Amino acid sequence: MLAVKVPRQEAEKVRRKLIELGVLAKGYAVKREGEFILFPVTEPVEGFELVEADFGRLEKRPHSYREVVEVPKDVKPLLPSSFDIIGDIAIIEIPKELMEYGKAIGEAILKVHRHIKAVFAKGSKVSGEYRVRELIHLAGERRTETLHRENGIRLKLDVAKVYFSPRLATERMRIFQKTRPGEVVFDMFAGVGPYAVLLARKAKLVFACDINPWAIRYLEENIRLNKANNVVPILGDVRKVAGRLEADRIIMNLPKFADRFLREAMLSVKDGGVVHYYGFGPEEDLFSEHEAKIKAIARELGFKVEFLERRKVRPYAPRQFNIAIDFRVLK
Known part of the structure; x- marks a missing residue:
């Protein structure tokens, strides 16, 4: 079979060039001869040393x-x-x-x-x-313990002891892109820190609260792993923390019960600060019930809210979706 022979140190550059030219033969393993690499090609290529060689077929691996x-x-x-x-x-x-x-x-x-x-x-x-x-x-x-990588950070966790969803990686990056340098962030239900550790790369300070001691244990380890020393882990009920700190941005990633903590979120956000609220909604009316609760709590506190963005995050159950509502609190 026709092959291109190149020095080993140039192999990767040549491989990309052969792919670009559309002449690299598919389904064959490349061959090594001493300090040279042989690539199977479908036709002669100018500017390269051409030789004849036998190549083994690559095993076709299943995709699913x-x-x-x-x-x-x-x-x-x-x-x-x-x-x-x-x-x-x-x-x-x-x-x-x-x-x-x-x-x-x-x-x-x-x-x-x-x-x-x-x-x-x-x-x-x-x-x-x-x-x-x-x-x-x-x-x-x-x-059940593992090391997960996403969005450029490493997260150690035990899947049997803490809650973690890899399907929210895109949503976490969305919030990261909205976060401005120098902000103070309050992650109300932090888990092992997928939001907190990521946002720490931009924020001045991240308060990360969770009631699960295993989550906080892994959060502390993930702070060390990622050198996110501006994350403050807090073990306990978020109700005891709310109102004792002020944040520019609040993360409420507890979709089943987040509505029960709206008062705490609004008391903890600065005037003009942003809350990222998560919930579940039926396909026919994703946001209305949640927005009504947000408005009602704001009225009770004498605040106003400005809705910034509404989006479907992911399917949750038949005709049910995990939703996100971003809103600003005006005091």
């Missing part, structure tokens, strides 16, 4: 675990099309009809996604004061 999972054909349509990846741990939601095939599903995920080391199934809904769920081990390592 559903291509390799060993389950009866009649249940294959029930296989979930997606799952969460947190660090090197996969968490999948499996219908009851498929739970007996859980091990096969877990092993298929490990086979296709080599970077995943452990697979768990959701055993319950997120519940309780600490917002955690039961997890059922399917395959791989029997551990």
Whole structure:
């Protein structure tokens, strides 16, 4: 087979050039000969040394675990099309009809996604004061602690002991882009710090509160990991903290119950400051109920609110969405 022979130190530059020219042969492994690299090509290329060589075929890898999972054909349509990846741990939601095939599903995920080391199934809904769920081990390592990377930060956490959603990475970056240098931020339900640690890169100071001691333990570790020394971790009920500090920006990432803490948020934000509120809403009317509650609390406190942005964050359940409302508080 025709090949381009180049010194090893120039290999990456040449590879990109061959791709740009559209002549790099697909489906073959490159070959090394001493200090030279051989690239298979579909036609002669001017300006390069051309040689004849034999190349091995690359193994065609499946793109989805559903291509390799060993389950009866009649249940294959029930296989979930997606799952969460947190660090090197996969968490999948499996219908009851498929739970007996859980091990096969877990092993298929490990086979296709080599970077995943452990697979768990959701055993319950997120519940309780600490917002955690039961997890059922399917395959791989029997551990729940991992190191997750997103938006240029590292987050150590235990998926069985704290709440964390990788699906909010885009939303977290949206808030980061809105944050201005020198702001004071109050993250009311901080968890292990995905908002707090990220926003610390711009903010002057970030107060990060959570009632879960495991979340605060990991938050403290993530502050060290990311050198985010301007994050102040606070363990306890946010009601006891509210009003004792003033922030330019408030994060209310507790969509199921955030409306219960609106008073605390408004008492803690500066005049003209911004609140990022999260909730759940039905498809037919996503925002009205939440906005009515926001206005009512503001009136009780003698404040005014200015709505800045409303958006669907992600699907939550059939015909239900996780929503975000950004509003300014005028005192």
